[in-house]
Amino acid sequence: MAALLNGSGDAERARFREDALSGLGQPRKTLPCKYFYDAEGSKLFDQICALREYYPTRTELGILRAHASEMARCLGPDVLLVEYGSGSSVKTRLLLDRLAQPVAYVPVDISREHLLETALTLRLDYPDLAVLPVCADFAAPFALPRPPRPAARRAVYFPGSTIGNFSEAAAVALLRGVARRVGAGGAFLVGVDLKKDPRELERAYDDARGVTAAFNLNLLARMNRELDADFDLRRFRHRAVWVEEASRVEMHLVSEVEQTVSVDGVPVRFARGESICTEHSHKYTLDGFARLAARAGLAVRRVWTDRRARFSVQYLEAHAPPRRARARRQPLNVPARDLATRFRPGGSSRAR
Ligand code: AVI
Numbered sequence: 001m002a003a004l005l006n007g008s009g010d011a012e013r014a015r016f017r018e019d020a021l022s023g024l025g026q027p028r029k030t031l032p033c034k035y036f037y038d039a040e041g042s043k044l045f046d047q048i049c050a051l052r053e054y055y056p057t058r059t060e061l062g063i064l065r066a067h068a069s070e071m072a073r074c075l076g077p078d079v080l081l082v083e084y085g086s087g088s089s090v091k092t093r094l095l096l097d098r099l100a101q102p103v104a105y106v107p108v109d110i111s112r113e114h115l116l117e118t119a120l121t122l123r124l125d126y127p128d129l130a131v132l133p134v135c136a137d138f139a140a141p142f143a144l145p146r147p148p149r150p151a152a153r154r155a156v157y158f159p160g161s162t163i164g165n166f167s168e169a170a171a172v173a174l175l176r177g178v179a180r181r182v183g184a185g186g187a188f189l190v191g192v193d194l195k196k197d198p199r200e201l202e203r204a205y206d207d208a209r210g211v212t213a214a215f216n217l218n219l220l221a222r223m224n225r226e227l228d229a230d231f232d233l234r235r236f237r238h239r240a241v242w243v244e245e246a247s248r249v250e251m252h253l254v255s256e257v258e259q260t261v262s263v264d265g266v267p268v269r270f271a272r273g274e275s276i277c278t279e280h281s282h283k284y285t286l287d288g289f290a291r292l293a294a295r296a297g298l299a300v301r302r303v304w305t306d307r308r309a310r311f312s313v314q315y316l317e318a319h320a321p322p323r324r325a326r327a328r329r330q331p332l333n334v335p336a337r338d339l340a341t342r343f344r345p346g347g348s349s350r351a352r
Contacts, residue, residue, distance in 0.1 A: 017227050017264055024268045024276065030217055033165055033251075033279040034137070038222050042087075044215040056161055056202070059311040060191045064094045064159075065146065065303045067313070072098035074302060076188050080151035082106040082181070084138035084158045089118050091159045095189075096126060102140040104130035104147040108138045139166075139174055144181070155187035161311070164193050164248070166284040168292070171282075173265060175296030179318040188298055188316040195283040196310055198242035205240035205249045205281065213238035216251055216278055229263040247288075251279040255294045286312065 016035060023030040037045065049057035066069070075081070075101035083092055086107030096105060105122070109115040112135045119133040163171055178188050192195045206214055216238045221232035239252040255270035262268070275333035284292070290300045293316055302315040
C-alpha cells in the first residue's frame with residue numbers, strides 16, 4: 001500500500017544520533033520521548049496501556065464508547081479526518097463507525113510498518129472509506145494527501161493525551177499547526193489527561209510489574225542497537241516523579257554509579273545519581289487546557305470526562321488566528337468550567 005513518506009532510514013539514524021548526543025550533552029541530560037517507540041518500545045507501550053495502574057487508555061476508551069455518537073455529530077458529515085500518532089487506530093474505529101459519509105481518513109504515524117498494516121486492515125473493514133496513510137512525525141510539517149472528493153470540513157483527531165508529552169511552548173506550536181491545518185471553522189478532537197492525586201499519577205508511571213521501567217530502559221537498549229552505544233542497563237534505574245510546579249510526571253533514568261558510556265564513539269559521563277529525563281507527561285485542569293488552546297486560536301466547545309474526571313476528551317473549533325499580543329488577553333467565549341457542566345452528556349461530564 002502506498003503511503004506518503006517522510007525521511008529515509010539513514011536520515012532517521014542521523015537525526016536520532018544528533019538528538020541523543022545533543023540531549024546527553026546538556027548539563028541536565030535529556031532524551032526526546034519520541035524515540036521510545038521502536039518495535040520493542042511500541043510493544044511495551046501496548047502492555048502499559050493494559051496495566052491496572054495505567055488508567056488513561058481504558059478511561060479514554062470508556063468516554064469514547066459512551067459519547068462517540070455525539071462526538072461524530074460535532075465533527076459533522078463529509079469530514080476529512082486526520083489522526084496524529086494513529087498507532088493501531090483502535091479508538092478511531094469508534095468514531096469511524098459513527099461518522100456520516102467521511103470523505104477520507106488520514107492516519108499519520110512515524111512507525112511505517114505499523115501504519116501500513118493498520119491502514120490495510122481499515123481498508124478491509126471500511127471498504128467505502130478512503131484510507132490515506134501518511135508516514136510522518138506529526139509535530140513537523142507534512143503534506144496531506146488529496147482526498148477523493150472535497151470535504152465539508154477538516155478535523156484533526158489527537159487521542160491518548162500525547163499533547164501532555166509536549167512542553168508548553170511546543171504544545172502551543174503544535175496546536176497552532178492544528179488550527180492552521182483545519183482552517184477557520186475546522187475541528188479538533190483531543191484526549192487530555194487531567195490533574196489528580198500525585199500518588200495515583202506516580203503509580204501509573206511506575207507499575208508494580210516493571211513494564212514502564214522496561215519501556216524507559218528500552219531507550220538505552222535502542223541506542224545500543226542503533227547508535228553503537230554501550231549502556232549497561234543494570235547500571236540505570238527507572239524513576240517516575242510528580243513535579244507539582246510544572247504539573248507533570250517526569251520519567252528519568254538514574255545512573256546507579258559513576259560511569260562513562262560511549263555513544264557512537266562519543267564519551268558521555270555520568271555522576272552517581274545523575275539522571276536522564278526521558279519524558280514529561282503534563283496533566284491539565286480544564287481551564288488550563290482551554291487557555292493553552294486559546295493561545296493557538298482554538299476554542300473549547302465540548303468536554304466529556306469520566307465520572308471521576310480523571311481524563312477528558314475535548315472538542316474544539318478553530319477561529320481565525322488572533323494576533324499574538326491580543327490573543328493572551330482575550331477571554332474565552334465560554335469558560336471551560338461552564339462548558340463541562342453545561343454540556344453534561346449523560347451526566348458524566350464534570351468540572352474538575
Ligand atoms: C504516549 N503518552 C501519552 C504516554 C503518557 O502517558 O505520557 C506515554 C507513557 N509513558 C509512560 N507511560 C506511558
